[in-house]
Amino acid sequence: MKLYIFLFIIATSLVSCKKDKNNFQATPYLLEIPSHFPDMLIPQDNPMTAEGVELGRFLFYEKRLSGDNTMNCATCHVPNGAFSDPNVYSTGIDGIEGTRHSMALVNLGWEDFFFWDGRASSLEKQILEPVPNPIEMHQSWKATAAKLNLDITYRNRFFRAFGEEGIDSIKVAKAIAQFVRTMISGESKFDVMYKYENSLALNTNEQTIFQSISNEEWAGYDLFKSLNGADCFHCHNGPLMRVKKFSNNGLVASAINDLGRASVTNNANDNYKFKVPTLRNIELSAPYMHDGRFANLDEVIEFYSSGIHMSPTIDPLIEFGSQGGVQLDASEKLLLKKFLLTLTDYNFINNPKFSDPN
Amino acid sequence: MNRLLILIFLAFTFFSCKKKENPIPQVDNYLNLTVQPKFGSNNLFLDSIYTSPEGYKVKFTVLKFYITQLKNGSSTLTDATIFDFRENGLLAFRKIGDPTKFSALQGFIGVDGTLNHLDPSAFPNESPLNISNAGTMHWGWNTGYIFFSIEGKVDTIPDGNNSLDHSFSFHIGTDSYLSDFSFSNLSWQNPSANEFILPFKLDLLSFLQNPSQPIDLKTDFLTHSGAGQEALSEIVVQNFKQAFQPN
Numbered sequence: 001m002k003l004y005i006f007l008f009i010i011a012t013s014l015v016s017c018k019k020d021k022n023n024f025q026a027t028p029y030l031l032e033i034p035s036h037f038p039d040m041l042i043p044q045d046n047p048m049t050a051e052g053v054e055l056g057r058f059l060f061y062e063k064r065l066s067g068d069n070t071m072n073c074a075t076c077h078v079p080n081g082a083f084s085d086p087n088v089y090s091t092g093i094d095g096i097e098g099t100r101h102s103m104a105l106v107n108l109g110w111e112d113f114f115f116w117d118g119r120a121s122s123l124e125k126q127i128l129e130p131v132p133n134p135i136e137m138h139q140s141w142k143a144t145a146a147k148l149n150l151d152i153t154y155r156n157r158f159f160r161a162f163g164e165e166g167i168d169s170i171k172v173a174k175a176i177a178q179f180v181r182t183m184i185s186g187e188s189k190f191d192v193m194y195k196y197e198n199s200l201a202l203n204t205n206e207q208t209i210f211q212s213i214s215n216e217e218w219a220g221y222d223l224f225k226s227l228n229g230a231d232c233f234h235c236h237n238g239p240l241m242r243v244k245k246f247s248n249n250g251l252v253a254s255a256i257n258d259l260g261r262a263s264v265t266n267n268a269n270d271n272y273k274f275k276v277p278t279l280r281n282i283e284l285s286a287p288y289m290h291d292g293r294f295a296n297l298d299e300v301i302e303f304y305s306s307g308i309h310m311s312p313t314i315d316p317l318i319e320f321g322s323q324g325g326v327q328l329d330a331s332e333k334l335l336l337k338k339f340l341l342t343l344t345d346y347n348f349i350n351n352p353k354f355s356d357p358n
Numbered sequence: 359m360n361r362l363l364i365l366i367f368l369a370f371t372f373f374s375c376k377k378k379e380n381p382i383p384q385v386d387n388y389l390n391l392t393v394q395p396k397f398g399s400n401n402l403f404l405d406s407i408y409t410s411p412e413g414y415k416v417k418f419t420v421l422k423f424y425i426t427q428l429k430n431g432s433s434t435l436t437d438a439t440i441f442d443f444r445e446n447g448l449l450a451f452r453k454i455g456d457p458t459k460f461s462a463l464q465g466f467i468g469v470d471g472t473l474n475h476l477d478p479s480a481f482p483n484e485s486p487l488n489i490s491n492a493g494t495m496h497w498g499w500n501t502g503y504i505f506f507s508i509e510g511k512v513d514t515i516p517d518g519n520n521s522l523d524h525s526f527s528f529h530i531g532t533d534s535y536l537s538d539f540s541f542s543n544l545s546w547q548n549p550s551a552n553e554f555i556l557p558f559k560l561d562l563l564s565f566l567q568n569p570s571q572p573i574d575l576k577t578d579f580l581t582h583s584g585a586g587q588e589a590l591s592e593i594v595v596q597n598f599k600q601a602f603q604p605n
Contacts, residue, residue, distance in 0.1 A: 038479040038490040132562065198501055200477060225498060227582050233498050239479060243494045269405045269419075316419065316509040316525035319580060 024163045026051045029178070031109075034186030036195050040109040041183025044172045047122060048181065053161040054357075058157065059172055059355040064147045066137035068093045073130070073176065076102040079354060082281035083183070088292035096135040099256055101292035102283040106278060106348070107240055109181035116274045118246060119264045127173040141169035148172075183354055185280050186239070189213055189342035193221055194239055213342070220339025223332055227319075230304065230336050231326050234317040235276045241343065246273035247315040250308035250325075254291050271313045283344045295339055296350060301333045310315040323348050389455040389546070390555045391428075392448040393441050394605055395421055398563040407522070410562075411567040412574055413515060415513040415520055418562060420527075422495060423506030423598075424486070425450065426473060428465035435460055438473060440495065442485040457546040457554040468505025470538040475502055480496055497531055504531045506598060508562070514576040526579035528594045535583055535591055537599050544604060560598075561605035568597045 026049035031040060040344070042048055059065065060073045076090040077083040085102035100116050110116070114126035130136040130145055145167045148154045158167050160176055192209045195202055202210055222228040224236075237243050246261040253272060260272035274290045290296040294303060303330040308314075308321040320326045328336065348354075395402040395418075402408070402418065410416045414431055421443040428435045439451040468474075469487065478496050487503070495504045507529050537583035546554040550592035566573045571593045581587040581594060 036477070038488055039483050041483060041490075065476055195503070197498075198477060208520070217439070227584050237494070237498045238489050239498060240489075245494060310523060312511070312521060314525070316511065316527045319525065319527070321525070322523075 003333055004046065010088035024160070025308075026124055026161060026163060029053050029182075031182065032184065034184065034191065036112065036191065036198065036200050036238070037184075037186055040181065042109075042181070043122065043124070046177060048178050049161060051157070052162075052175050052178040053182055055157045056175035056177065057160045057353075058154075059176050060338040061358060062148075062154055064151075065131050065139065065144055066093050067143075070163065071137050074356065075128075077105050079349065080284065081286075082106065082284035082349065083354075084285040084328050086286065088287050090136070092133070092136045093138050094134070095358055098135055099258060099286045100290050101287060103275075104281060104358075105180060106185045106280050108183065112244055117261050117264045118275050124170075124173045127180075128169060130191060131169075131172075141172075144172070145169065149331055183348070185345040185348035187347040188239070188280065188345040189217065190221075190280075190339075191239070191345075193218070193342065214338070215248075216335055216338045217342050220335040220337070221342075223328075223336050224339050227279045229326065229332065230301075231319060232279075232304075232330060232336075235315075236279045240278055241280050242276050242278040246270065247276050247317075248272040248274075248311060248313045249295070249304075250310070250314050250318050250321050251303075253311075254293070260290065269313060272311060273313060273315075279340065280343050281345055281349065283341050284349065293296060298333070301328065301336055305333065361488070364542065373603060382439075385552055386454040387457060387552050387554055388452055389435070389457055389460070390452045390553065391435075391439070391450040391562050392556065392605075393443075393450050393556055393602075394448055395443055396559050396561045396563070398561065402562055408563075410512065410575055411563070411572060412576065414575055415522060416510060416575060417512075417522060418508065418510040420444065420507055420509035421560070421562075422504075423467060424469050424495065424503060424526045425470065426466045426470050428463060430460045430462050430464065433459045435463065438469065438487050440491070457487060457548075457556075460546070460556070461544050462540070462542040463544060463556075464538065465539045466536055466538050467595075467602065468530070469503040470536060471533050474533060474536075476502075500532055502531055502533070504529050506530050508565075512575045512579070524575070524579065526575050527582075528580075529582045530595055532583045535595050535596050539599060539602065541604055557605040559603055561601045561603070565597045565601040568593075568600055571597065573597060 029048040029050045032046060033040060063069045063072045065072060071093055076085045078085060083105035087251055088100065088101060089097040090102045102118065108123055112121070114120040114123065120126035120129065132140055148167050154167065155165070159165055162171055189209055192202060192206045193213060194207065197211060225233045235243055235247055248271070253271070259271050261273040262268060282297070286296055288300050294300045305325045308318055308325045310321050314321055357358070383536045397408045401596070404421065406416055407415050407417050423441050424438060425441070426438045435455060436451055436453060441450040447504060473487060478487065478492060481488040483490070485491065492503060494505060497504060509527040512524050512526055513520060513522045544556060546552055546556050578590050581590045583591045
């Protein structure tokens with residue numbers, strides 16, 4: 001009998017000595033990836049959870065992230081502007097303008113580098129920059145965390161998202177990154193055209209959209225892809241409508257002589273190269289180029305048609321650069337524009353999951 | 359009864375604590391296929407300036423190509439790999455394998471027809487054919503891959519300055535330009551235990567100056583394998599094949 005008691009005590013001790021562990025488990029979030037897209041690779045240290053995405057959405061629209069509580073992410077990434085800024089440059093809380101146009105937020109889960117010069121190698125790292133930036137939200141992360149900590153709702157949201165107490169910059173960045181990764185656009189007319197030309201099955205809704213695609217839109221797509229037409233496909237390719245590269249596309253250097261990628265690499269071969277942006281929702285993300293120099297799509301098309309400026313680092317794939325551009329006539333410009341408008345994804349823009357939750 | 363229980367308990371404890379025998383560790387051999395870009399006898403570096411056979415200053419900015427169905431008879435070394443000099447340096451691929459099985463190799467420069475027209479988003483995430491990894495090497499306009507891509511700048515204008523103001527790009531794709539290769543008597547180098555290297559070279563001087571069909575960058579500077587570009591495309595394919603050899 002003594003032996004049984006002895007064994008019982010040992011067993012009880014072993015169990016009771018087990019380290020206390022928080023059993024809270026966040027709910028895995030299943031991304032809705034369009035069938036014609038590649039998988040999105042999620043960082044192992046920031047898995048997608050429903051609680052994380054929800055928190056990220058609140059933080060995206062949270063003005064307490066700025067020094068004077070007037071700015072949030074959506075101030076410079078306006079939903080109706082394809083989550084970019086309709087202004088040429090964004091203005092921070094101290095009234096200071098930036099020097100590059102705010103980039104559209106779409107399908108960022110597939111990107112490997114961020115900002116026009118690619119200086120951030122992950123979405124989380126990108127998100128860490130605007131808050132303390134003195135010409136943007138101008139607030140230290142310490143102050144930001146302190147503000148959020150005063151709000152019990154946020155304390156609870158952070159706990160649910162990360163399974164532990166505490167708020168810091170890393171968790172804010174991770175939560176916003178999770179939310180931004182849900183911002184997937186793959187339901188435009190172009191998507192149906194892409195699937196059709198790649199012999200991928202169309203669902204019933206897509207078949208209906210397919211019937212609505214006009215001859216002009218198809219002709220514009222042909223021009224877009226044509227080597228002797230608009231020749232756009234070298235840089236705007238695949239379901240994501242971009243390639244992963246930095247390119248000097250033939251712009252005349254801006255007044256401030258923004259060197260682009262070279263400001264990160266200090267390599268003169270990268271002078272005036274900027275990240276190739278996606279063309280998704282391009283209709284809504286004006287103004288265009290890294291410095292917002294073109295107010296509308298007509299100006300962009302005219303630039304590629306006749307405004308190319310040759311320079312030592314111009315992309316070799318700007319093949320008609322020495323002629324000033326691809327030399328489209330008026331009807332071709334119109335067709336090309338018609339195609340560019342097919343890239344607008346209204347389901348994305350109007351998705352209530354991406355709107356201000358407050 | 360108590361003693362019996364104690365004995366059972368001790369016996370159980372004793373056997374459960376028995377040290378496990380260590381199995382003989384499995385040692386894998388790693389096979390590395392490398393490609394050294396060259397310009398004649400010199401190693402080639404991207405963005406560095408060389409002199410073409412015609413005397414033009416030339417620099418190369420992009421050098422990428424696919425190899426698919428790399429095998430020796432029925433032994434497959436890899437289904438597909440991409441060489442991207444800027445991103446990955448000399449390494450075309452690295453995988454576990456048995457070098458004795460690959461003293462000869464056959465394969466394609468480019469993406470063979472069984473893979474070339476599949477949905478590029480459907481390949482496994484780690485596949486070089488997945489659209490995320492293919493990047494600029496997949497064409498939307500003909501739904502297939504660019505088999506190899508050579509881009510750069512050249513100074514073909516005798517204006518006295520050294521500005522490399524003329525671009526060239528050779529983009530070869532479409533099934534008709536797939537080329538095969540076959541090498542025998544290959545010797546894997548063994549620089550360290552379990553590491554094996556099979557070195558190839560890609561000589562871009564040879565690519566340009568193939569005696570029977572040289573490529574003059576002043577006039578032969580652009581092909582996307584499209585209609586009207588067949589003659590140059592064919593030369594580019596043949597010259598590339600000649601320039602790619604065991605090192």
